[in-house]
Amino acid sequence: xxxxxxxxxxxxxxxxxxxxxxxxxxxxxxxxxxxxxxxxxxxxxxxxxxxxxxxxxxxxxxxxxxxxxxxxxxxxxxxxxxxxxxxxxxxxxxxxxxxxxxxxxxxxxxxxxxxxxxxxxxxxxxxxxxxxxxxxxxxxxxxxxxxxxxxxxxxxxxxxxxxxxxxxxxxxxxxxxxxxxxxxxxxxxxxxxxxxxxxxxxxxxxxxxxxxxxxxxxxxxxxxxxxxxxxxxxxxxxxxxxxxxxxxxxxxxxxxxxxxxxxxxxxxxxxxxxxxxxxxxxxxxxxxxxxxxxxxxxxxxxxxxxxxxxxxxxxxxxxxxxxxxxxxxxxxxxxxxxxxxxxxxxxxxxxxxxxxxxxxxxxxxxxxxxxxxxxxxxxxxxxxxxxxxxxxxxxxxxxxxxxxxxxxxxxxxxxxxxxxx
Ligand code: IMP
Numbered sequence: 001x002x003x004x005x006x007x008x009x010x011x012x013x014x015x016x017x018x019x020x021x022x023x024x025x026x027x028x029x030x031x032x033x034x035x036x037x038x039x040x041x042x043x044x045x046x047x048x049x050x051x052x053x054x055x056x057x058x059x060x061x062x063x064x065x066x067x068x069x070x071x072x073x074x075x076x077x078x079x080x081x082x083x084x085x086x087x088x089x090x091x092x093x094x095x096x097x098x099x100x101x102x103x104x105x106x107x108x109x110x111x112x113x114x115x116x117x118x119x120x121x122x123x124x125x126x127x128x129x130x131x132x133x134x135x136x137x138x139x140x141x142x143x144x145x146x147x148x149x150x151x152x153x154x155x156x157x158x159x160x161x162x163x164x165x166x167x168x169x170x171x172x173x174x175x176x177x178x179x180x181x182x183x184x185x186x187x188x189x190x191x192x193x194x195x196x197x198x199x200x201x202x203x204x205x206x207x208x209x210x211x212x213x214x215x216x217x218x219x220x221x222x223x224x225x226x227x228x229x230x231x232x233x234x235x236x237x238x239x240x241x242x243x244x245x246x247x248x249x250x251x252x253x254x255x256x257x258x259x260x261x262x263x264x265x266x267x268x269x270x271x272x273x274x275x276x277x278x279x280x281x282x283x284x285x286x287x288x289x290x291x292x293x294x295x296x297x298x299x300x301x302x303x304x305x306x307x308x309x310x311x312x313x314x315x316x317x318x319x320x321x322x323x324x325x326x327x328x329x330x331x332x333x334x335x336x337x338x339x340x341x342x343x344x345x346x347x348x349x350x351x352x353x354x355x356x357x358x359x360x361x362x363x364x365x366x367x368x369x370x371x372x373x374x375x376x377x378x379x380x381x382x383x384x385x386x387x388x389x390x391x392x393x394x395x396x397x398x399x400x401x402x403x404x405x406x407x408x409x410x411x412x413x414x415x416x417x418x419x420x421x
Contacts (some may be wrong), residue, residue, distance in 0.1 A: 002205070002210070004246065007219060007238065007255065009259040010220055010304075011221055012039075012218040013266065015260065018043060018323075019059075021045075021058070024057075027058065027209075029201065030063055030065055031060025033213055034067050035236070036054065036074060036134065036217065037054050037074050038232065045411075053081055054067065054071070055067075056079060063095065067098045067099060068198065068245045072103050072109075073292070074104070074110075078186070079190060098192075100196050101146075103149070105129065105134045105135075106183060107167060109134040110174050112130050122151065125266070128288060131232060131234075139208070146194055148164060150312055202246065215236050217335060218311075219257075222236045225268055238314075248371060250323065256317070257319070259311075259322055261324055261405075264298040271299055271304075272307075272340060273300040273304045282331055283300035286327045303394070305336050305337055305398065306337055306338070306348060320403070322391060322402050323373065325405050326374050326375045328369065331369040331371060343359070367393075374407050376412070380417050382406025402417050
């Protein structure tokens with residue numbers, strides 16, 4: 001038994017929640033390692049829909065659910081998520097453990113996130129959940145960790161410090177009085193969930209127990225390897241998991257990349273294969289492409305293999321799960337980008353500069369579409385021939401096995417791809 005990682009291969013919203021729920025069956029713990037309540041992992045449990053923002057998706061398998069040091073935790077959001085889960089499901093919430101090392105998102109961070117987005121000439125389109133400012137304060141060493149924020153005295157020392165260091169902090173205390181009261185109450189309420197998660201985790205791994213580590217957002221939103229500055233403020237890729245959890249990289253067995261059979265993106269920033277036509281409408285409508293956290297419409301386009309190859313190499317994916325293939329049914333033709341045209345050159349790499357990526361024109365390989373309903377299909381050989389060709393082509397291009405294909409939203413809507421297919 002070792003550690004498996006599940007990581008989004010695109011700009012987030014690849015359907016990681018569903019796959020974590022399927023892949024964690026033989027594990028003892030699922031672990032979040034970055035991001036915060038900007039994430040939205042949609043699950044369908046006994047036909048009831050639930051969107052998790054902070055809690056790991058293994059919650060419904062009765063596993064230990066860890067929130068690691070690299071996550072930024074909003075105590076109010078955590079409390080309301082726990083209450084929501086309690087209202088609709090019977091799960092053992094004692095298994096939820098939040099790292100005392102994780103940093104806190106306070107009303108100050110939410111305030112400053114909105115303040116900056118409003119004033120930027122090039123807004124990022126953040127979720128306005130205070131993610132960037134919380135990570136910034138952590139780096140500036142003026143943040144407050146979850147293990148400290150539950151102590152009212154330490155909270156006051158931190159506030160006094162910020163009053164000295166941040167000119168807008170007094171304004172925030174004044175304008176957001178109700179949010180600060182709610183925050184203080186939530187800080188007391190989360191105390192029972194806090195512990196030394198990383199130590200527990202390393203002990204489990206040393207005892208050879210299976211652990212599933214789940215990424216939030218996606219590889220192309222990685223602070224260093226994504227489309228900076230149109231990224232989130234954490235390392236969403238494999239290295240981020242090691243740093244956040246104090247995880248020995250040698251213990252990682254599988255790095256599983258989750259990729260939609262097409263592309264979506266929420267917020268601003270370059271997306272070479274974005275469409276604004278009938279195909280985009282099809283993908284958005286059939287794929288129900290609305291942000292699970294903010295309700296914003298997701299931008300839709302064809303699968304970008306140049307970007308997927310980049311994500312595969314940054315993360316060291318050992319396999320890819322191709323999700324939501326059923327959404328492509330009914331399209332006359334289906335395309336994948338194999339190269340970009342940039343300044344009269346054909347390139348096959350993902351440029352480091354967001355400006356260059358913005359200027360890239362995709363070069364497509366075109367496949368015939370299919371009409372057959374494949375929702376819930378569990379046998380690769382029953383897929384229409386063109387769908388099979390599509391999967392084989394992607395596998396060849398990225399030189400990485402495609403282990404599973406998603407054929408619907410339900411837990412059972414999945415088919416295993418034979419390696420010899
Ligand atoms: P932030 O993480 O709220 O700072 O937002 C930075 C960028 O990441 C924005 O473009 C967001 O739309 C995007 N983003 C953040 N979380 C998610 C997610 O869970 N799925 C998809 N996009 C996300």
